[in-house]
Amino acid sequence: xxxxxxxxxxxxxxxxxxxxxxxxxxxxxxxxxxxxxxxxxxxxxxxxxxxxxxxxxxxxxxxxxxxxxxxxxxxxxxxxxxxxxxxxxxxxxxxxxxxxxxxxxxxxxxxxxxxxxxxxxxxxxxxxxxxxxxxxxxxxxxxxxxxxxxxxxxxxxxxxxxxxxxxxxxxxxxxxxxxxxxxxxxxxxxxxxxxxxxxxxxxxxxxxxxxxxxxxxxxxxxxxxxxxxxxxxxxxxxxxxxxxxxxxxxxxxxxxxxxxxxxxxxxxxxxxxxxxxxxxxxxxxxxxxxxxxxxxxxxxxxxxxxxxxxxxxxxxxxxxxxxxxxxxxxxxxxxxxxxxxxxxxxxxxxxxxxxxxxxxxxxxxxxxxxxxxxxxxxxxxxxxxxxxxxxxxxxxxxxxxxxxxxxxxxxxxxxxxxxxxxxxxxxxxxxxxxxxxx
Amino acid sequence: xxxxxxxxxxxxxxxxxxxxxxxxxxxxxxxxxxxxxxxxxxxxxxxxxxxxxxxxxxxxxxxxxxxxxxxxxxxxxxxxxxxxxxxxxxxxxxxxxxxxxxxxxxxxxxxxxxxxxxxxxxxxxxxxxxxxxxxxxxxxxxxxxxxxxxxxxxxxxxxxxxxxxxxxxxxxxxxxxxxxxxxxxxxxxxxxxxxxxxxxxxxxxxxxxxxxxxxxxxxxxxxxxxxxxxxxxxxxxxxxxxxxxxxxxxxxxxxxxxxxxxxxxxxxxxxxxxxxxxxxxxxxxxxxxxxxxxxxxxxxxxxxxxxxxxxxxxxxxxxxxxxxxxxxxxxxxxxxxxxxxxxxxxxxxxxxxxxxxxxxxxxxxxx
Numbered sequence: 189x190x191x192x193x194x195x196x197x198x199x200x201x202x203x204x205x206x207x208x209x210x211x212x213x214x215x216x217x218x219x220x221x222x223x224x225x226x227x228x229x230x231x232x233x234x235x236x237x238x239x240x241x242x243x244x245x246x247x248x249x250x251x252x253x254x255x256x257x258x259x260x261x262x263x264x265x266x267x268x269x270x271x272x273x274x275x276x277x278x279x280x281x282x283x284x285x286x287x288x289x290x291x292x293x294x295x296x297x298x299x300x301x302x303x304x305x306x307x308x309x310x311x312x313x314x315x316x317x318x319x320x321x322x323x324x325x326x327x328x329x330x331x332x333x334x335x336x337x338x339x340x341x342x343x344x345x346x347x348x349x350x351x352x353x354x355x356x357x358x359x360x361x362x363x364x365x366x367x368x369x370x371x372x373x374x375x376x377x378x379x380x381x382x383x384x385x386x387x388x389x390x391x392x393x394x395x396x397x398x399x400x401x402x403x404x405x406x407x408x409x410x411x412x413x414x415x416x417x418x419x420x421x422x423x424x425x426x427x428x429x430x431x432x433x434x435x436x437x438x439x440x441x442x443x444x445x446x447x448x449x450x451x452x453x454x455x456x457x458x459x460x461x462x463x464x465x466x467x468x469x470x471x472x473x474x475x476x477x478x479x480x481x482x483x484x485x486x487x488x489x490x491x492x493x494x495x496x497x498x499x500x501x502x503x504x505x506x507x508x509x510x511x512x513x514x515x516x517x518x519x520x521x522x523x524x525x526x527x528x529x530x531x532x533x534x535x536x537x538x539x540x541x542x543x544x545x546x547x548x549x550x551x552x553x554x555x556x557x558x559x560x561x562x563x564x565x566x567x568x569x570x571x572x573x574x575x576x577x578x579x580x581x582x583x584x585x586x587x588x589x590x591x592x593x594x595x596x597x598x599x600x601x602x603x604x605x606x607x608x609x610x611x612x613x614x615x616x617x618x619x620x621x622x623x624x625x626x
Numbered sequence: 627x628x629x630x631x632x633x634x635x636x637x638x639x640x641x642x643x644x645x646x647x648x649x650x651x652x653x654x655x656x657x658x659x660x661x662x663x664x665x666x667x668x669x670x671x672x673x674x675x676x677x678x679x680x681x682x683x684x685x686x687x688x689x690x691x692x693x694x695x696x697x698x699x700x701x702x703x704x705x706x707x708x709x710x711x712x713x714x715x716x717x718x719x720x721x722x723x724x725x726x727x728x729x730x731x732x733x734x735x736x737x738x739x740x741x742x743x744x745x746x747x748x749x750x751x752x753x754x755x756x757x758x759x760x761x762x763x764x765x766x767x768x769x770x771x772x773x774x775x776x777x778x779x780x781x782x783x784x785x786x787x788x789x790x791x792x793x794x795x796x797x798x799x800x801x802x803x804x805x806x807x808x809x810x811x812x813x814x815x816x817x818x819x820x821x822x823x824x825x826x827x828x829x830x831x832x833x834x835x836x837x838x839x840x841x842x843x844x845x846x847x848x849x850x851x852x853x854x855x856x857x858x859x860x861x862x863x864x865x866x867x868x869x870x871x872x873x874x875x876x877x878x879x880x881x882x883x884x885x886x887x888x889x890x891x892x893x894x895x896x897x898x899x900x901x902x903x904x905x906x907x908x909x910x911x912x913x914x915x916x917x918x919x920x921x922x923x924x925x926x927x928x929x930x931x932x933x934x935x936x937x938x939x940x941x942x943x944x945x946x947x948x949x950x951x952x953x954x955x956x957x958x959x960x961x962x963x964x965x966x967x968x969x970x971x972x973x974x975x976x977x978x979x980x981x982x983x984x985x986x987x988x989x990x991x992x993x
Contacts, residue, residue, distance in 0.1 A: 207891050211884040218880040222873060229869070236865065239858040240682070245797055253770055254802040255729050257719045337854040399853035477797040480746040485681040492678050493866050495947040496667075500870070503663060503939065504877045510656040511884030514649055518891045521646075566876070574868045 193543055194550070201523075205551065211515030212555035212598050213562070215508030220563025220594050222501040224587055225571060229497045232575050233490055234431055239336045242292065242427030243483040244464050246271065249475040270295075270422035273410065275471045279428075280325050282466040287458050290327075290429035292334040294318050295410060297417040302375040302387060303366050313362060314405040315376070317413020317423075320344035331407070334429050335398065342370035342394030347409050354412055357394035359403040368392050376406070378416070428467070428476075432460045434487030505597070512598070513605020516548065520609035527613040528621030537614050544610050548602045556598035560591050636920055639899075650924050651931075653885040658932025658966050659939065660881050664874045665958040666940035671870055672863060674948045676828055679859045683744045684715075684823035685833055688840065689848045695818035696847060704822055707839045712826045715739035716819040718811055722804075725778040728770040731803045732779060734811025734819070737762075743825055748795040758810050761788035764801040768793055777804065786814045830860040882969055889973030893917060900978075901986040910982065917974045925970035929963050936962075 198205060248269035271293075279288060295317040300310040319330035321344065332338060345355035354376065358368055366374060375387040390406070397403060414420050433439075439459035443451055455462055460478035467476040530540050564586045613621065640647045688704060690696045701716050708714065718734040737760075741752055753760030761777050768790075771777055777788045788810070794800055812818060826836045833856050840849045903913055937954035944952040 207887045211887055214880040214883055218876050221876060225869065225873070233862060233866075236862045237858065239854050239861070241854060253728055253730055253767060254799065255721055255731055256799055256802075257721075257731055335854070337857050399851070477795075477801070479797040480748060481683060481744070481796065481798060483797070484746040485679075485683075488681050489675075489678050489862065492675070492947060493862075496866075496943075497869070497873075499943045499947055500664070500667075500873050500877075503660065503943070504873070504880075507656055507660040507877060507881045508884075510652070511881050511888070514653045514656075514888045515884055515891075517649055518888045522891065570869070570872045574865050574872065 190539075190543065190546075194546055197543075197547055198550075205519075208512075208515050208519040208548075208602070209551055209555045211512045212552055212602060213559045215512045215601070216556045216559025216594050216598050217563040217566060218504050219501070219508050219597065220560045220590055221566040221570065222497070222504045223590055223594070224564055224567035226494065226497040226501045227587060227590075228567075228571065230490060230494050231431075232571065233493050234486075236575075237486045237489065238289070238334075238429060240482045240486060241479070242290070242334055242429050243432065243460055243479050243486065244428040244430055244467065244476055245479055246426040246428065246467055246471065246474050246476045247424070249473050268424075269473065270419060270424055271426065271471065271474055273414075273421050273423050275474075276423075276426065277325070278470040279467065282463070282470050283456065284430070284458050284463050284466060287431040287463065288428060289431055290329045290334045291324055291426065292319055292329065292331045292428075293410060293423040293426045294331070295413045295417065295419070295423050297413050299406075299416065300377060301366070301390075301406065302377075304372070304374050311366065314401075315413055315416060316402060316405045316407050317410040317416075318407055319410055320346065322410075334427055337399065339397045340394050341396075342392070345393045345407070345409055347411060353389045353391055354408060355393045356390045356412075357396050357407040358392055359405050359407070360395060360397040361404040362406060363392070363395045365404070368395070370395060376416070428463075430460065430463050431458065432463065432483065432487070433458045434491050435459055435461070435484065509597075509601045512601045516602050516605035517609045520544065520606045520613065524613045524616070524621050527610075528616070528618040531614075531618040532622065540614065541610055544606065545603060548606050549599060552598040552602040553595055556595040557591070559598070560594045563594070564590075632916065632919070635916065636923065639920055640923070647924070650889055651927055653888050654925050654928025654966055654970065655932045655935065657881045657885045657969060658929045658962050659936035660932075661878055661962045661965050662933050662936025662958055663939040663943070664877060664936075665961060666937060666952055666955045667943060668870055668874055669955050669958060670944065670952045671867060672829075674944065674950065674952075675863045675866060676859070677950070678948070679855075679863070680713075680825060680827055681745050682855050682859070683746065684713075684825045685852050685855045685859075686824040686826060686837060686840070687850050687852060688822040688824060688844070689850070690820045691846070691848060695820055696822065697844075698818070700844065700847070701819075701822060703843060704824060704840060707843050708824055708826050708836050712824060712836070713739070713743045714822055714824045715743045716808065717821040717823065718808060718815075718817050718819040719821070720781055720811075720815045720817050722779040722781040722815075724770050725772040726770055730767050730770060730779075731799075732781070732811065732815075733803050733805045734808040734815075734817075735805055736808055737805075740805075743823060744796075746796060747800065750792040753791045753807075757789065757791070758807060759786075759788045760791045760807060762792055762794050762805045763790050764803045764805075765793050765795045766801045767804050771804075779804070781815045784814060786810075829863060830856050878965070882965065886969055886973050886976075889921070889970065890977050893921075893974055893977040905986040914975065914978055917978060918971060921970035921974035922967060925966045926963075928970075929959075929966050932966070933959060933962060 248271050250269040273293060276291060276293060279285060279291065297315045297317070299313055299315045301313040302308065302310045320332065321328050322330045332340070332344060340357070342357070345357050347355075356376075363369070368374065370392055373389050373391050376390045378386055378388045396407060408416075410423070414422055438454065439457070439461050441454065443454050443462070443465055446454055455465070460483045464476035464478055468474055527540055531537075688696070688700075696716070701714060705712065705714050715736060720732050721729050722732045724730050737753055738755060740747065749762060753762065763771060763774060763777065768774055771790070774790045777790045779786055779788065788806055794805065808819065826833050833851060837849050837851060900913060903916070933954070940952050941954075944950060
């Protein structure tokens with residue numbers, strides 16, 4: 189009997205059910221879309237922020253002091269300490285290895301470049317060895333990935349070709365100085381000691397504009413620079429881009445002064461400081477530091493934007509809650525006649541309330557689920573439109589954990605919205621309701 | 627008779643069916659409040675985001691051409707060209723030798739300006755501005771100094787002893803430098819400032835305009851953007867802006883449709899009133915006017931309350947998130963008003979179209 193009442197109510201009163209259903213549907217759609225966007229906004233903005241470059245830098249601990257002004261080495265250190273390129277594999281073993289999104293080692297060599305043409309005087313130049321599209325355990329990474337603001341004309345150099353010719357990319361200013369174009373050549377010494385090398389032809393595959401001191405440098409694959417400096421496996425600096433948690437007071441604590449328990453917690457949170465700490469542990473002789481200009485400000489921007497999204501989601505939740513409960517109240521108010529009729533036929537208050545709550549609940553679950561699907565689709569569409577061209581933008585936006593949350597919210601709001609109307613209708617004399625509604 | 631009864635009927639209709647009027651008023655208030663809050667936040671969003679991006683520091687770097695110093699009045703001219711809200715700090719650099727015999731870059735600057743510009747510098751204690759010989763030591767540079775509290779440096783035969791007051795930690799080049807006040811630096815080395823770091827608030831357009839202006843007024847210096855900052859800022863602000871736009875539309879639509887559905891259902895509920903009035907001789911136009919007026923009164927009341935509530939919500943959100951207040955924007959009021967009146971009018975008129983064809987007698991009989 190109860191089920192028949194329930195089913196008949198849905199079958200016969202389509203228009204009235206529609207009103208409440210549409211309200212719940214729209215409300216859950218908006219809330220799902222906002223929550224789905226709010227939960228993914230952190231990653232999306234983080235990807236955008238990658239343009240600011242690495243947030244962790246690693247250099248040899250025993251290094252001499254950099255004597256650099258405006259990116260130019262005023263007194264290039266001779267000798268000095270190096271890290272090992274082969275040690276970088278150890279980064280894949282640290283606790284937060286999956287948060288490392290990019291790695292870019294470099295080795296700088298001061299060199300003389302010989303422009304093509306007989307008798308042209310040599311020009312001092314910095315040769316920078318870098319990774320280009322390097323396969324780092326399945327992740328394509330390197331200098332270009334860490335510096336999305338670099339603009340390249342042509343292509344990055346590769347190790348292709350024989351020993352008598354190297355592929356290089358040159359900075360914009362350097363290209364202008366030597367009047368180089370993509371495809372032109374000049375000569376580089378094979379070795380840092382001019383005496384025992386001879387010259388090698390350097391073929392320009394790309395001209396790069398970086399906006400910093402690399403504009404006047406020669407960019408070569410790391411192995412070439414190592415060969416040139418006669419230091420196999422050496423790197424002088426590593427830039428790392430990692431996904432981090434914005435720093436809070438706990439993150440600034442000195443890990444070695446914490447209690448073992450707190451140390452564990454500190455270690456297992458993806459703060460830039462913790463990741464740097466783990467890198468120091470993993471790579472012998474390395475000093476890892478967060479680049480505060482990038483890390484601190486990124487944390488700030490990230491916090492604000494995701495905070496904004498969460499607050500807007502809360503506002504959406506509140507507004508949708510109001511709208512849905514108002515719609516439910518109206519829908520029940522309209523059906524006072526039914527309540528009067530049922531009571532005059534002898535139904536108990538409890539049975540009537542139960543019937544109405546069951547209807548409401550069924551509606552909430554049904555409309556809430558559709559709303560969840562629609563909202564997820566909407567979030568995916570909005571996200572893809574706004575953050576288009578990020579590469580891999582089409583990640584799954586269907587967040588399963590939101591389904592129970594959204595449906596439960598719809599249930600609570602719908603039941604809360606209909607309660608006052610049901611109570612009011614039950615409190616009235618059935619005869620009064622029936623007479624009023626004719 | 628018509629005018630008298632109009633006002634009277636309106637008042638009675640609102641007072642008599644109090645529960646229904648209140649629920650309609652709540653619905654209108656919610657829609658007006660949500661619209662106000664979102665539009666107010668939206669209007670302020672770009673300014674607020676650009677402000678957050680100021681923490682990235684300088685976005686324009688002005689340097690002297692090789693081996694030259696900047697002209698002496700350049701900072702004032704830069705500040706004038708860039709506007710009062712721009713932050714500028716000048717730097718002078720020289721390579722000195724520490725007492726342990728290591729070469730170190732020493733920078734002369736105005737600590738107060740740097741503190742405002744480069745908020746990411748982690749400094750234990752900023753030196754007292756009255757202290758003329760204070761020095762801040764980069765955390766790497768500090769390892770190459772014999773005595774951190776009495777820093778002995780030599781430059782081209784002139785030696786000086788500075789009072790080290792603290793360390794700087796940035797993770798960048800600053801870590802291997804020592805910074806001293808510009809006046810003390812110039813008195814010691816005779817080298818003037820060679821770099822001005824300038825931060826112009828606002829997006830890429832403003833930065834470009836400022837750069838063009840600077841280049842015109844100061845033809846003998848190099849003006850360069852910090853490219854990744856300028857590009858990144860515009861991209862992120864644009865995208866957040868677009869996201870917010872989508873959210874505003876979505877939420878406004880949801881609330882509008884729900885409120886519309888609620889209101890029109892409650893108008894539809896009143897078909898007996900409608901039939902009675904028609905049976906008593908009311909014309910279609912009169913009835914429509916009556917229902918419309920009622921809806922508009924509710925809509926206006928909703929806007930009045932909703933604007934206050936929504937502005938308060940916007941204020942709370944931006945105080946909580948951006949730590950700066952967003953004051954109520956009167957400019958959003960017309961849009962909110964339009965939205966609410968449109969919702970109310972549609973909610974009142976839509977059911978009437980359905981009712982128009984009905985016979986009053988049939989309705990009153992309950993058929």
